[in-house]
Amino acid sequence: MAPENPDPLVRLEGVRFAYGENEILKGVDLTVRRGQVIAIMGGSGCGKTTLLRLIGGQIMVDAGRVELAGRNLAEISRAELYDMRRRMGMLFQFGALFTDMSVFDNVAFPLREHTDLSPELVRDLVLMKLNAVGLRGAERLMPAELSGGMARRVALARAVALDPMLIMYDEPFAGLDPISLGVIGQLIRRLNDALGATSIMVTHDVHESLEIVDYIYFVSEGRIVAQGTPDQIRESQDPFVHQFVCAEADGPVPFHYPAGSLDEHFFGKELRT
Amino acid sequence: MTELLRNIGSMAINGVWRLGLAARFFALLLRYSGQAFLRFHLTIREIYYGGFLSLLIIAVSGLFVGMVLGLQGYETLQRFGSGDALGVLVALSLVRELGPVVAGLLFASRAGSAITAEIGLMKATEQLKAMDMMAVNPIARVVAPRFWAGVLSMPLLAAIFSAMGVLGGWLIGVVMIGVDEGAFWSQMQSAVDFRYDIMNGVIKSVVFGVAVSLIAVFEGYDCSPTAEGVSRAITRTVVGSALAILALDFVLTSFMFRGQS
Amino acid sequence: MSRTTLDLWVGVFVVIGIAALFFLALRVGNFAGVDLSETYTVKARFDNIGGLKVRAPVKSAGVVVGRVDSIVFDTHTYRAEVEFTIATRYEFPRDTIASILTSGLLGEQYIGLDAGVDFDMLGDGDLVQMTQSAVVLEKLIGQFMFDRAGAAND
Numbered sequence: 001m002a003p004e005n006p007d008p009l010v011r012l013e014g015v016r017f018a019y020g021e022n023e024i025l026k027g028v029d030l031t032v033r034r035g036q037v038i039a040i041m042g043g044s045g046c047g048k049t050t051l052l053r054l055i056g057g058q059i060m061v062d063a064g065r066v067e068l069a070g071r072n073l074a075e076i077s078r079a080e081l082y083d084m085r086r087r088m089g090m091l092f093q094f095g096a097l098f099t100d101m102s103v104f105d106n107v108a109f110p111l112r113e114h115t116d117l118s119p120e121l122v123r124d125l126v127l128m129k130l131n132a133v134g135l136r137g138a139e140r141l142m143p144a145e146l147s148g149g150m151a152r153r154v155a156l157a158r159a160v161a162l163d164p165m166l167i168m169y170d171e172p173f174a175g176l177d178p179i180s181l182g183v184i185g186q187l188i189r190r191l192n193d194a195l196g197a198t199s200i201m202v203t204h205d206v207h208e209s210l211e212i213v214d215y216i217y218f219v220s221e222g223r224i225v226a227q228g229t230p231d232q233i234r235e236s237q238d239p240f241v242h243q244f245v246c247a248e249a250d251g252p253v254p255f256h257y258p259a260g261s262l263d264e265h266f267f268g269k270e271l272r273t
Numbered sequence: 274m275t276e277l278l279r280n281i282g283s284m285a286i287n288g289v290w291r292l293g294l295a296a297r298f299f300a301l302l303l304r305y306s307g308q309a310f311l312r313f314h315l316t317i318r319e320i321y322y323g324g325f326l327s328l329l330i331i332a333v334s335g336l337f338v339g340m341v342l343g344l345q346g347y348e349t350l351q352r353f354g355s356g357d358a359l360g361v362l363v364a365l366s367l368v369r370e371l372g373p374v375v376a377g378l379l380f381a382s383r384a385g386s387a388i389t390a391e392i393g394l395m396k397a398t399e400q401l402k403a404m405d406m407m408a409v410n411p412i413a414r415v416v417a418p419r420f421w422a423g424v425l426s427m428p429l430l431a432a433i434f435s436a437m438g439v440l441g442g443w444l445i446g447v448v449m450i451g452v453d454e455g456a457f458w459s460q461m462q463s464a465v466d467f468r469y470d471i472m473n474g475v476i477k478s479v480v481f482g483v484a485v486s487l488i489a490v491f492e493g494y495d496c497s498p499t500a501e502g503v504s505r506a507i508t509r510t511v512v513g514s515a516l517a518i519l520a521l522d523f524v525l526t527s528f529m530f531r532g533q534s
Numbered sequence: 535m536s537r538t539t540l541d542l543w544v545g546v547f548v549v550i551g552i553a554a555l556f557f558l559a560l561r562v563g564n565f566a567g568v569d570l571s572e573t574y575t576v577k578a579r580f581d582n583i584g585g586l587k588v589r590a591p592v593k594s595a596g597v598v599v600g601r602v603d604s605i606v607f608d609t610h611t612y613r614a615e616v617e618f619t620i621a622t623r624y625e626f627p628r629d630t631i632a633s634i635l636t637s638g639l640l641g642e643q644y645i646g647l648d649a650g651v652d653f654d655m656l657g658d659g660d661l662v663q664m665t666q667s668a669v670v671l672e673k674l675i676g677q678f679m680f681d682r683a684g685a686a687n688d
Contacts, residue, residue, distance in 0.1 A: 056406055085408035096403035099394070113409045155403075314537060317544050325547040364562045429551025436554035439562055458561070467563040469589065475555070 009034045009166060009198045010055055014064035017050055024050050026222035027064070034165075037192050037199040039209040041244065042219035048202040051219070052168050055200065056090060057081045069165070086114055089159030089167040089197075093174055095151040097143040103130070103154050104139040110161045129157040132194075133187060149180025153187065160191055166198050167191070173205040181205070185212050206245050210234065218244065295491050301412055302420055302490070308410070309417035316418040316425070323384035323419070324426030328433065330383055331376055335434035338371055339363060339441025346442070347450055359452050360461030363442030368465060368474045369530070372435030374522050377481035380423070380430055381514035385489035388419050389510040392493025393503035401494075416494060420486045427482025428475050435474065473529045480525060484517045573619035574658040575603065578632040578645075583614045584668025586634055586643045592618050594647040599624040602645065618645060620656075627652035633666035643668060 010032040017025040024047040032038050040048050053059050054066050057073050066073045068084060076084070097106050107126045111117060117125070130136045133153040143151060152172065159167060172188065173181050189212040192199045203209055209216065210230040218226040218241060226233075226241045233241055259265065309315060346362040392415060395401050401411040439461075446452040465471065489510050496506030583605060592600035600620035608615040620626070629650030636643050656662070 058402065058405065082408040082410075085406055088406065090403065090406040092399045092403055094398065096399035098400055098404075099398070100391075110407050110409075113407070113414075314541075318537075318540055320544045320547065321540050324551075325543050328547060328550070368558060368562065426547075429548065429554070432551055432554040432558060436557045436562075439558075461562055465563040467559055471555075471558050471563045 007034055008032060008067075009069060010200065011067040012051070012054070012064065013067075015051075015054060015061050015066060016063040017047075017054065017059070017061055024222055025054075028219070028222070028224055030217055030224065032198055032200055034198050035192075035196065036214045037189060037201065037212060038215045038217065039201045039203055039213040040217045040219060041202075041204060041206065041209065043204065043244075046219050047222050048204075048219055049170055052090075052170055052200065052202050055166075056088060056168060057084065086110075086162060087165045089162070089164035091152070091155050091159045091167070091169045091172055093171045094148075095143075095155035097146075097151055097155055097158070099143050101143075102139065103135065103141050103143070103146070106143070106154060107158045107161055110158065114162060125161070126157075129161055130154075132160075132191065133157045134183075147180075149176050149183065152176065152180070152184055156184070156187060156191070160195060160197075163195055164197055166200070167195075169199065169201040169203070171203055172201060173203055173208055181208055185209075188212060291495075294495065295487070298491050298494065299487055302417055302487075305410055305413035306417045306421065308413040309421065315414070316421050319419045319422030320426055323380075323388065323422050324430060327380055327383045327426070327430060331379055331430045331434050332437045334375065334379055335367075335372075335437030336441040336444075338375060338434075339367065339438030339443075340445045341441075342366060342371075342438065343442040343445030343450070347446055347452065356450075356452050357456035358460055359442065359446045360439075360457035361464040363446070364439055364461045364465050365470065367435040367438040367442075368470050370522070370526070372438065373431045373474055373477040373481055374518060376431040376434040376478065377427065377485060377518045378515055379434075380427060380482075381485045381489070381518070382511050384423065384426070385485045385510050385514050386507045388423070388486070388489040389493040389496070389507050390503060392416065392419070392490060393496040393498075393506050396494065396496060397498040397500070397503055399498075412494075416490045420490050423486030423489065424479065424482045427485070428478040431474065431478035431481075473525075476529075477522065477525050480521055481518050484521060485514045488513045488517060572622040573600065574622055574656075575617055575619050576656055576658075576660055576662055577615060577617050578662040578665050579608065579611060579613040579615050580632075580634060580665050580667050581613055582634075582667040582670060583616060584634055584636075584643055584670055586616065586645070586668065590642060590644050592620060592645045592647065594624070594626070594649065599647070616645070625655045626650075628654045628656055628660070629664065630656065630662060631664045631666060632662045634668035636669070 008031045010030070012028055012030040015025055015028045015030075016023070028047075028051065030040075030051070040051055042048050050059070054061060054073075055068065057066075057068075060074055071080075071084070073081070073084075097103075098109065101109065104126055107129055108122050111122050111125060115122075127136055127139065130139060133156055135150060135153055135157070138146070138150065138154070143154070146154065156172075167188075169188065172184050176184065185208045188199060188201065191197070201209065201213065210233065213230060215229055216227060216233050217224050220240060226236065226238045228236065233245065236242065236245075342363045343359065347356055347359050350356050350358055350362065392401075395411075395415065401415065404411045404414060443457065447454050447457050492506040492510045492513070496502045586602065586605065588602055588605060590602045591598045592602065600618050603617040603619055605614060605616050607613075626647055627650040629652040631648040631650065633646050633648070634643055635646040650664075
C-alpha cells in the first residue's frame with residue numbers, strides 16, 4: 001500500500017518475548033505509519049495482547065527492539081516512558097473504568113492528573129469527548145450503571161482525553177452486540193481521523209476490522225504469518241488468512257491443542273503394561 | 274517423609290520470597306509517598322473510609338471491653354479488698370495492651386480487608402494497568418494514600434478505644450457497683466504515667482497501623498487478578514494482620530515494659 | 535461525596551481522636567505530674583534497697599520530684615548504688631537524706647528525700663552521703679523476737 005506519511009510511529013524489529021519458559025513471540029517485525037489504523041489479528045492466546053503491552057512499555061522485549069516515535073523503549077528511563085504514555089491512549093478489553101468514579105470523573109481523570117486546566121475548561125473538554133462518543137447525557141452515571149458497549153465508549157473517551165498521538169485497542173469488539181460493535185468500529189475510525197492520531201487494534205473480529213482499518217497483520221504462534229490491506233486480505237489465497245476470514249474450524253490453525261497420540265492418552269496404562 | 278520436608282522447604286522459600294517482595298514494595302511505597310502527600314486530599318478521602326467509618330465499631334467495642342473489664346476486675350480485686358484499684362486495672366490494661374491490640378484487630382478486619390478488596394479488584398479489572406498506561410503511577414495514586422490513611426488513623430482509633438473503655442469501666446465500677454468515684458480516678462491517675470504508659474501505647478498503635486496498612490495494600494497489589502485471588506488476598510490480610518499485631522505486641526511489650534514490676 | 539463534606543467528617547474524626555488522647559493524658563494519666571524534661575542525676579548508696587525498682591518515684595514531702603534511673607550492685611563497697619534523676623527546678627541541699635520507704639503497708643517502694651540545711655546544693659552526678667535502707671520485714675520481726683527473748687532472759 002502507498003503510505004500517506006512514510007515516517008513510522010511504531011516499529012518492531014525481531015521482537016522476541018517469553019513468559020518464563022513459554023515463548024510467546026518468536027521474532028516479530030511490524031511497522032505502523034502515522035495516521036494509519038492497523039489491526040493485529042490472530043487466534044486467542046497467540047501473543048497479540050503481548051504485542052500491545054510491549055508497545056505500551058508495560059513489559060520489555062527479550063530480544064529485538066520496539067521503537068516508538070524513533071525512541072527505543074528499552075533505552076529510555078521510567079520518567080521518559082511516562083512522558084511517552086501521556087501521548088498514548090489505551091482502551092482495555094473491558095474498559096477498565098475506575099469503578100469508584102462517575103463517568104465524568106473517569107474522563108476527567110487524565111486531564112486532572114496531567115494538566116493544570118481550570119475546572120470549567122476540564123468540564124468543557126470532558127463534555128466534548130463524551131459528546132464525541134455519544135454519551136454526553138451519561139456524565140453523572142457510575143460505571144456499574146453502564147452497559148458493556150457504553151462502558152467501552154466511556155473508556156474510549158477517557159483514552160482520547162489528552163488527544164494522544166497513538167491509541168491502542170485491546171479487543172475493542174469482545175463481548176458486544178452487533179449494534180454496539182458497529183458503533184465502536186466507526187468511532188475508532190472517526191476519532192483516529194479527527195485527532196490525526198495513529199491506532200493499533202488487537203482483535204479477532206475480522207469482518208468488522210476489514211471495514212475500518214488500513215492495514216492488517218496476522219499473528220500465529222508468535223510470528224507474523226500474513227499482512228496486507230483489507231482488499232489484499234479479502235482476496236488472499238493464503239491458507240491461514242482463508243481459514244481466519246471464513247472462520248473454518250480446522251486448517252493451519254489446528255483444532256487440537258498439541259497432545260500425544262490418542263492411543264497413548266486414552267489407553268496409556270494398558271499399552272505400558 | 275521427603276515429601277513433607279520438601280513441602281516445608283518450599284513453604285519457607287516462598288515465605289522469605291514474599292517477605293522480600295513486601296520489603297521492596299514498601300521501599301517503592303515510601304519513594305512515591307512524596308507525590309501522595311502533595312495531594313493530601315487523596316489521603317483525607319481514605320481517612321474517611323478507613324478511619325471515620327471505623328469510628329462507631331471501635332467506640333462501641335471499646336465501651337463493651339471496658340465494661341467487661343469493670344465487672345471482671347472488680348470481682349477479682351474485691352477478693353483482695355482492693356476494689357478501689359479498679360480504675361488502675363481498667364486504665365492500664367486498656368492503655369498499654371487492649372487499646373492498641375483490639376483496635377488494631379478491628380481495624381484490620383474492618384478497614385484492612387476493604388483496602389485489600391478494593392486494590393485487588395482494581396487490579397483484577399485492569400484499573401491499575403489502565404492508570405499506569407495513563408502515566409499515573411498506581412503506587413503513588415492508589416496505594417500510598419491508603420497506606421498513610423491507615424497509619425494516621427490507627428493511633429486515633431486506639432486512643433478512642435481506650436478512652437471509651439475507661440468510660441465503660443467507670444460506668445460499671447462507679448455508677449453501677451459503687452466504687453468510690455474519687456478513689457477510682459485518683460488511683461488511676463497516680464498509677465498511669467503519661468510518657469511511660471500512654472505514649473508507649475500510642476507508639477504501639479502507630480507500629481500496628483504501619484503493619485496492618487502495609488499488609489493490606491501489599492496483599493491487594495500482589496493478589497492474582499481473579500475473583501478467587503482477591504478473596505484469598507483478603508483472608509491473608511486479616512490472618513496476617515492479626516498474627517503481625519500479636520507478635521509485634523509481644524516484641525514491643527518486652528522492650529517497653531520490662532523495667533517495671 | 536463532595537470534597538468539603540469529606541473534609542468535614544475527617545475533621546470530626548481527628549478532633550474526636552485528639553480529644554480521646556487528651557482525655558487519656560489529663561484524666562487517666564498524670565500528665566500534670568512532674569516534668570522530667572530537664573533533670574539532673576544524683577547517686578546514693580544503700581545497704582539494702584528492698585523491693586525498689588527502676589522507674590520508681592522519688593518523693594520529697596510526698597511530692598514526686600524525680601524517678602529512679604538505674605540500680606546496680608557496687609562490688610567495691612558491696613552496697614547497692616541507685617541513680618535517680620530529679621527535675622531541675624527542685625534543688626536539694628548537700629546534706630539531704632535519701633531513704634527507701636514504702637507507700638502503705640504493702641505498696642510500692644520509693645525513695646524519700648528529707649532536705650538538710652546545707653547552703654551548697656546537690657549538682658549533677660553528686661553522691662547523697664546519708665542514706666537509710668529499706669525496712670526488711672523479716673529482719674524487723676527477727677529483731678523483735680530477739681529483743682523479746684533477751685528481755686525474757688533478764
